[in-house]
Amino acid sequence: MLRALIFLLLPPLLFGCLAEEDEEDIVNDQGDTVADPTLRLNGLWDGQLDQAGSIRVLIYNGNLFAFDATTGFYGTVALDDESATATMMLNGYSYSSSDTEANQLIAGGSALEYDFSGLLFPTSEADDTLVGDYESDIAPGGFEFNNDGTWTRSSSFAALKGKWVSSGYELFLSEVNNELSFREVSIATPSTGCTSRGTIKLINEEEVLYSLQLVERKNCTGFNVTSAPGFATVNVDGGLEFFIRKGGELMYALYEREAAEEVTETETETEGEEETEEEVVEEVAE
Incomplete structure (x- = not known):
């Protein structure tokens, strides 16, 4: 009886172990495991550095891209769940050969180090604002990022x-x-x-x-x-x-x-008048 009971219990235990092994850790570009709280930061953000200009930010699985008027940023981000504090360790690169008219920004060269620390808090929706300060190789400053709300839109x-x-x-x-x-x-x-x-x-x-x-x-x-x-x-x-x-x-x-070709009201009216004239000619002929 004991032997039969052991055999009955073994399959669920084995399947449970396999299920746990199948869950793969999420890692960032640097190969570091990303903790679950950090995934709350996944999204697209707009904001400012030092209450000036604008900055566009992408955060995904522990990594961050950001571009403002003069600098491109890249690095890692982590969220401490207990304090709701986001820590960002970034490299900043000056723009080299950008085409601002075409909205193509290219950054590179020597990197400056930036350490951001910000509080994640809700304004109109949950987790939609990051505000804090940063230290850099040049000077300290402040920042505010606002989630643009597009993250949960579907992709296809x-x-x-x-x-x-x-x-x-x-x-x-x-x-x-x-x-x-x-x-x-x-x-x-x-x-x-x-x-x-x-x-x-x-x-x-x-x-x-x-x-x-x-x-x-x-x-x-x-x-x-x-x-x-x-x-x-x-x-x-x-x-x-x-x-x-x-x-x-x-x-x-x-x-x-690319904008679709639009038919102007004048063209539509002209086409309508031509159709009416054709109908009148056909009626007279009959």
């Missing part, structure tokens, strides 16, 4: 497929073998030959973030690289954003969906 290839534009560039995305293939070309005059290509994949259909792999970018004034990982997302205004990193170089890009 249909939302990205097609043609996107920015000043002097066209971006084409097509679905191929369960991923999106993209190609960007310069349409500037005179021609620059700047072009890039890569792929985009879904991460979680219940979130608005996509994984991006820049296969190659060449003949551009900066960030001519191969095999650069990053992320893509659609912001609150419907713009397509890229956050890309290659070693100590960062790139942010923003595109708008």
